Amino acid sequence: MTISLTVNGTEHAVDLPGEVPLLWALRDELNLTGTKYGCGVAACGACTVQIDGQPVRSCQVALADVWGPVTTIEGLGTPDAMAxxxxxxxxxxxxxxxxxxxxxxxxxxxxxxxxxxxxxxxxxxxxxxxxxxxxxxxxxxxxxxxxxxxxxx
Known part of the structure; x- marks a missing residue:
């Protein structure tokens, strides 16, 4: 299944099942490894990203359930300056x-x-x-x- 995601302002198409956690799409498909795997059960916050400005634990959000643009740590600053x-x-x-x-x-x-x-x-x-x-x-x-x-x- 191809799923479209906007991540850090860029549109991406990932060919993964809808139940795959967003975390793995970010790390393994898009090579955005700033988001970390911690516990896998949304208890530690290491995998926190923002979807449509809301902080979420990406280990628990299925790709098919992503409701808006995703911002990761890589998307906060600019190439020339940190946020x-x-x-x-x-x-x-x-x-x-x-x-x-x-x-x-x-x-x-x-x-x-x-x-x-x-x-x-x-x-x-x-x-x-x-x-x-x-x-x-x-x-x-x-x-x-x-x-x-x-x-x-």
Whole structure:
């Protein structure tokens, strides 16, 4: 079955069964490997991407169920510059092992698109379910606050 997807602003046709998880189409068919496989049951958030601006766990969304344009970590910035949220991550040295960071950033970007000046409680609620084994949660929160301030300017 050929399924059409718009990913990071580019139209793609993938020849896969509709029940294949979006995660595998992104990684194996489109070679967008920034989105990570973590747990496979939507419990860790490593595979978070955005569909039509909404953060989703791509391991649990079947290709046939994709309802809008997909944005992955590769689609946030430009070839010449990182997105504001990505730069905040670097500035705060959030990543240690880095494995969860693409999912964390995609979740944070969706939060900031919906809530431009989030409180600590709003950040904690939005980021719940995106797990970091290295425990960089205070840095994540600080990076989100800094990105929010930078986006206001």
């Amino acid at each position: 504001v949220i990505q730069q905040a991550w670097v500035d705060h040295q959030v990543a240690q092992c880095g494995y969860c960071q693409s999912g964390q950033i995609m979740q944070a970007a969706a939060l900031l698109a919906e809530t431009p000046e989030p409180t600590d409680d709003e950040i904690d609620a939005a980021m719940q379910g995106n797990l970091c084994r290295c425990g960089t949660y205070p840095r994540i929160r600080a990076a989100i606050h800094d990105a929010a301030r930078a986006m206001k300017v």
